[in-house]
Amino acid sequence: MDEVSFKFDDLDVVFGVRALATMMSYRQKNFFSKEAGGQLFGNRHRKNWLIEVATGPRRGDKRGRFHFWPDRRAEQAEIDLLYREGLEFLGDWHTHPEDIPRPSNSDITSIENVVRASEHSLPGILLCIVGRLDPPDGFWVSFHRATP
Secondary structure: OOOEEEEEOOEEEEEOHHHHHHHHOOOOOOOOOOOOEEEEEEEEEOOEEEEEEEOOOOOOOEEEOOEEEOOHHHHHHHHHHHHHOOOEEEEEEEEOOOOOOOOOHHHHHHHHHHHHHOOOOOOEEEEEEEOOOOOOOOEEEEEEEOOO
16 A cells, blocks of 8 residues: 545645554454554654554553543553654544544544643644545544644
């Protein structure tokens, strides 16, 4: 699979092959598949973000067919480790058991809480929801701006 790009006003976001492979491997393709998710890491240069790594799921996550609650302690450990390796936390991702995913109200509330509660210098944080179809149709990607 090739890289996939999304544009948000003046921000260009590219999902690299390695990150895509991780997310796509957890698509909920059958009735018993559980939601999975993790974090997005990469590099940003002005208005261009490259998502290089998608982490997760982790042992401490709570997963079901229609829910995913991450292990926040494990997430912070990932942020610390990957930062030391030169990658920056840029967002969150999880799956939905639908071809073309749409965020739930709790998805939006959760990512907005992450934006508010995180200590970062980002202009905002990405949310990616992975459906059953290949991207771009099978991806919901949104950018949630930080407020000063």
